[in-house]
Amino acid sequence: MCEHMRPASAFWSFRENISPSALSVTTDGKHTVVGTQNGLIFLNSRGRPLWFNKKIRKVADVSVSTKSGKIAVGSSQKVLYLVNLKGEPIWHRELDSSVIAVSISSRGNLIVVGTDLGKLILFDGKGKKKWEVHLSNSDFPVNSVDITSDGEFILAGTDYSHLYLYDSNGSVLWSKETGSAVLKTCISSNGDYLGYLTSDCKFSFCVKNSRMLWENTFDSQPLWIDMAQTADFVSIGESSNKVNLYNKSGRKVWGFANESSRMGVMASGGGNVILGNKGGIFNYSLEPYLKRLLTGCKRSIIKATEENLDVTESRKIYDVASKNFSNANFSQFLINIHKARNLAREARVIESDSVPSERRLERNEVEEDPIVPQENTEDEMMAKLVQLAEMREKGILSEEEFIMAKSKLLRI
Structure with missing residues (x-):
């Protein structure tokens, strides 16, 4: 089929002397959280900064819960933070290893953390640790974690070339070898569908029981992936200046050329994509x-x-x-x-x-x-x-x- 690639203009851009290390966007796409080595920035629907929290340093990952108005922030300084939409701290917890990935449930009552020493940890909304597991009994980093909206299912991918699905009680539902390191993961709102990106330039799309529906091997290593809450489509940053959408059956259905970016996320509502690079954050609409x-x-x-x-x-x-x-x-x-x-x-x-x-x-x-x-x-x-x-x-x-x-x- 035809490429459907077209140059696109950003709906808004935030151009400052920053180097983003993490991005998260609310379900409706109206607010964006940007993590940097020097703090946390919160942008409004027009890309204007509402606040800048400089007390939280070396942000490795962020995850915003739209319904609860809470933001989980993981720091490589071995700290997990929970802040509100005003940037005010709710609580923080010191860990024994650096945080690489975080994900918060829709109600903000569950927060999952992946660390650089292979730990997968679940906290409740008050900061109490519910359980902790050592994936593969190894110290390979947990590169990516995702929790479903209701908090029932947790997806984790590791540098050890393994993918795991846990329930909220800490029981592993399955694990699978992926052949290469898992770099990024994504999961639908109810957990019926999931996707993962590996270091061998491959994206895989599966159902909840781990059965693969389709996979796609790219010519070069994609940078990021994300999934609409309904799993009707996934967005893949195939390069620094190209984003494509794929439907449930693995068909490329739309795409656009963007300003050079090395990271990205999609609003789970499916309305827009947020891209980031040194010196800028860009919002692209998926309305077409x-x-x-x-x-x-x-x-x-x-x-x-x-x-x-x-x-x-x-x-x-x-x-x-x-x-x-x-x-x-x-x-x-x-x-x-x-x-x-x-x-x-x-x-x-x-x-x-x-x-x-x-x-x-x-x-x-x-x-x-x-x-x-x-x-x-x-x-x-x-x-x-x-x-x-x-x-x-x-x-x-x-x-x-x-x-x-x-x-x-x-x-x-």
Whole structure:
């Protein structure tokens, strides 16, 4: 398919004599936390600094909880801090090793920490240590940690080439060898999907049980990854001046050329990407791609309507999603557009005279990216097989329907 690469102008930029060491952005994308060796900076929706906390030094990672208004800050000086949205300290805890990665739950009641000596530690919102484990019983650094919105699942990747999924009680649900050091991780809001970037230029996209849906090996080492809360797409900083978005089936669906940056994060609501480099922080809007999702859903509803199917509920939710988009409430937009798309799909499945598996297959062919024509390549075939397997796992397709649809696809 075509590259869809285009130069983009930053929605705003913050240009100061700083060298960011960590970034975090609120779910709605309206506030950005910047960590540096000299302190913590909090930017508003226009990229203007609201405060600068110079007491917290050598920031290694930051994570902001939008709902609770709390920010977890990990320092390489072996300290974990919790501050409010005014930059005022709530508490701090001294550790026996340097913090590399932190992640805070949506309600701010759980904070996970990864250290340079292989420790994975969970604190509650009051600073009490709930548990601590030594990953792989080795001192290889824990490079990345992520906790789901409800705090039920914790993802951790290490320099020891291992990936772990823990529950909030400290029980390991699984671990897997990754072949190369895990540099970055990301996880959906409910933990159903996760992704990880390894030092061999590879990104992998999995479901909760660790089964891989797809992977992509790049020509050069990507710099960062992040995932929308619904997992509808992931953003990958493929180089210092290129960001691309990939959907659930691993297809590149959008991208843009950006000002040179070495780190980045995406608002989990999916509305924007924050990039950072020495001397500047940049905010890029993802509205053009989200508008495509809106257009694609509308086309699906129109197609179902033309087939005399009942899309009343789908149209209602679509209208809500459209208002979400107009109000820049991208977090709710992603949830509702996903729901509207599913309702349109189910209407077509239930009402159609065709074999259910065939209708579902057709729906997947046209809805993933209706604006971009698909090619009958091995990659596209694999993407469709992955979609069918995912539908079977979720109970949307029965085993018999899965086999029928798979057979039809392989005959194409």
